[in-house]
Amino acid sequence: MGNIVSLRKVAKRYTRGKEVVEVLHSLDLDIAEGDFVALMGPSGSGKTTLLNLIGGLDRPTEGEVIVAGEHIDRLSGAALARWRARHVGFVFQFYNLMPMLSAQANVELPLLLTHLSAAQRRANALTALTIVGLADRARHKPSELSGGQQQRVAIARALVADPTLLVCDEPTGDLDRRTADEILGLLQVLNREHGKTIIMVTHDPKAAEYARRQLHMDKGALVDGQQVS
Amino acid sequence: MKYFPLLWATLWRKKTRTIFTLLSIVVAFLLFGMLQGVNAAFQQGVNNANVNRLIVTSRISLTEPLPIAQKPLIEAVPGVAGIAYASWFGAYYQEQKNFVFATPVDIDDYLKVVPELKIAPDQVEALKRTRTGLIVGLDLLQKYGWKVGDRIPLHSTIWVKKDDGNSDWPFDIVGTYDFTTDRSQNNGALFNYSYFDEARTFGAGTIGWWIVSVRDPNQSAQIAAAIDKLFENSPDETKSQSEKEFAQSFLKQFGDINFIVQAILGAVFFTLLFLTGNTMMQAVRERIPELAVLKTLGFSDTKVTVLVLAESLLLCLIAAALGLLLASLLFPMLKDYIGAVKLPTSVLVSGAGIAVLLALATGGLPAWRAKRLVIVDALAGR
Numbered sequence: 277m278g279n280i281v282s283l284r285k286v287a288k289r290y291t292r293g294k295e296v297v298e299v300l301h302s303l304d305l306d307i308a309e310g311d312f313v314a315l316m317g318p319s320g321s322g323k324t325t326l327l328n329l330i331g332g333l334d335r336p337t338e339g340e341v342i343v344a345g346e347h348i349d350r351l352s353g354a355a356l357a358r359w360r361a362r363h364v365g366f367v368f369q370f371y372n373l374m375p376m377l378s379a380q381a382n383v384e385l386p387l388l389l390t391h392l393s394a395a396q397r398r399a400n401a402l403t404a405l406t407i408v409g410l411a412d413r414a415r416h417k418p419s420e421l422s423g424g425q426q427q428r429v430a431i432a433r434a435l436v437a438d439p440t441l442l443v444c445d446e447p448t449g450d451l452d453r454r455t456a457d458e459i460l461g462l463l464q465v466l467n468r469e470h471g472k473t474i475i476m477v478t479h480d481p482k483a484a485e486y487a488r489r490q491l492h493m494d495k496g497a498l499v500d501g502q503q504v505s
Numbered sequence: 506m507k508y509f510p511l512l513w514a515t516l517w518r519k520k521t522r523t524i525f526t527l528l529s530i531v532v533a534f535l536l537f538g539m540l541q542g543v544n545a546a547f548q549q550g551v552n553n554a555n556v557n558r559l560i561v562t563s564r565i566s567l568t569e570p571l572p573i574a575q576k577p578l579i580e581a582v583p584g585v586a587g588i589a590y591a592s593w594f595g596a597y598y599q600e601q602k603n604f605v606f607a608t609p610v611d612i613d614d615y616l617k618v619v620p621e622l623k624i625a626p627d628q629v630e631a632l633k634r635t636r637t638g639l640i641v642g643l644d645l646l647q648k649y650g651w652k653v654g655d656r657i658p659l660h661s662t663i664w665v666k667k668d669d670g671n672s673d674w675p676f677d678i679v680g681t682y683d684f685t686t687d688r689s690q691n692n693g694a695l696f697n698y699s700y701f702d703e704a705r706t707f708g709a710g711t712i713g714w715w716i717v718s719v720r721d722p723n724q725s726a727q728i729a730a731a732i733d734k735l736f737e738n739s740p741d742e743t744k745s746q747s748e749k750e751f752a753q754s755f756l757k758q759f760g761d762i763n764f765i766v767q768a769i770l771g772a773v774f775f776t777l778l779f780l781t782g783n784t785m786m787q788a789v790r791e792r793i794p795e796l797a798v799l800k801t802l803g804f805s806d807t808k809v810t811v812l813v814l815a816e817s818l819l820l821c822l823i824a825a826a827l828g829l830l831l832a833s834l835l836f837p838m839l840k841d842y843i844g845a846v847k848l849p850t851s852v853l854v855s856g857a858g859i860a861v862l863l864a865l866a867t868g869g870l871p872a873w874r875a876k877r878l879v880i881v882d883a884l885a886g887r
Binding site for chain 2 (some may be wrong): 311
């Protein structure tokens with residue numbers, strides 16, 4: 277399979293007051309389609325910054341970011357937003373669901389950007405909730421769901437538009453071990469049975485074991501790569 | 506339309522705050538509807554003024570009488586088509602709050618000069634036959650449940666009858682009138698000047714004002730000047746104005762209603778701008794992570810901006826609709842005071858326009874903030 281993610285000499289610098297902080301240094305990375313990559317490393321190593329660049333949430337200071345065949349570092353703001361809607365599903369540590377919407381309405385959100393009818397949107401959202409095992413909680417608000425259930429809703433939201441890539445930032449960071457294992461198991465099923473490419477940032481070595489490949493970062497650079505299975 | 510459920514849910518995210526904001530806007534638009542309605546009703550009276558007519562009053566004041574002997578002199582002014590007169594009777598029915606705009610007239614002259622006033626010919630004849638006859642506007646008749654044939658007393662706050670020293674004037678209702686061009690004027694009454702002039706203790710042979718119809722409205726100014734010139738340097742100098750100018754100056758006696766209304770509404774909406782603007786800013790501030798998530802999911806900066814503006818628009822339009830609806834329901838209660846029975850459509854349209862402007866003004870800054878929001882900073886809580 278070809279690479280779905282290619283980073284060439286990517287650097288990212290932030291300006292904080294008068295200080296310039298270089299978070300990523302001339303980084304090269306290839307991720308194949310269908311891969312499940314765990315991105316590990318200490319706090320401040322640049323994992324989330326790298327994930328944000330791959331997900332099109334941020335732009336590199338230098339270098340090229342090619343994802344799903346597109347030079348996303350060259351896209352305009354509006355084009356990048358359209359690209360994200362089409363190609364990337366996001367899962368966050370704290371779920372980031374809309375508290376005033378039901379689980380189903382949360383999952384439908386990315387579909388508002390498509391031309392699907394209301395009935396089709398509802399059907400697709402229900403399908404995504406069924407995949408994550410929460411069809412019976414479709415009408416519940418986030419506050420009526422457990423942390424694990426909220427994260428499943430977030431995964432359903434990430435999946436519903438059938439993105440090319442799933443980008444997960446500490447998806448189990450706020451969950452207990454058992455619930456975390458359920459969520460990671462779900463991600464593994466999505467990768468192995470549905471062929472979704474997943475890039476996951478985690479601190480947790482046990483979580484990283486669910487990935488096919490582990491990448492370690494330190495001080496803004498990749499230090500090694502380990503094939504898990 | 507597909508974004509409506511999202512907007513609706515967002516609007517009610519903090520129910521209490523939304524309800525209080527909504528209520529404050531509802532009250533503002535209720536006030537707007539009522540005050541602008543009153544203003545428009547007064548203006549309607551001015552706008553309905555007939556361009557073919559002049560009102561001639563004493564130069565000193567509207568309350569200063571003019572001698573009836575002026576009639577043939579005015580009639581002879583070139584361009585004058587007809588002349589009628591009326592006087593201020595200052596009447597009420599039973600209680601002082603039941604003001605009745607009853608006017609003594611010569612009915613034949615009056616109908617020639619005010620042809621839009623419709624009275625059945627047999628009732629005109631009945632008035633002429635009955636010394637104490639009274640022709641009542643349809644609304645006034647309905648208001649007090651009177652009917653033709655009733656004998657009613659009207660108390661005059663000015664005029665005392667010389668036969669018994671009493672201010673209660675008996676009248677026999679002999680007919681009704683319908684003011685076809687301005688039904689808000691259907692709350693008055695007309696009676697015989699001869700009855701009034703013979704029975705009163707003072708002021709015999711005088712009238713309150715002249716109503717002069719002109720052949721060519723374009724000549725009104727010249728005719729008015731000619732009439733005033735006739736009585737220049739006499740004890741009864743006149744002031745001739747078009748009916749519209751007269752209506753405007755009559756209104757000014759109550760104060761500049763338009764200015765008062767605009768000043769009150771200006772203060773209300775200025776306060777509302779800050780109140781609603783602050784609420785919208787707070788609402789957006791609290792939702793920064795949510796707005797960042799929307800952008801993450803692929804909502805463009807423009808789409809997020811429009812969503813915030815649409816939320817502000819939804820809030821303002823719902824509240825304005827409720828406020829104006831309430832005003833429409835309450836406005837007819839002012840009928841006895843201002844004559845108008847329906848909130849003018851122009852007030853509803855301008856209310857909707859102001860609601861849109863309010864929404865754009867209060868939602869503009871939060872929308873701009875939402876547009877400029879940087880996803881990674883917002884998600885990181887920076």
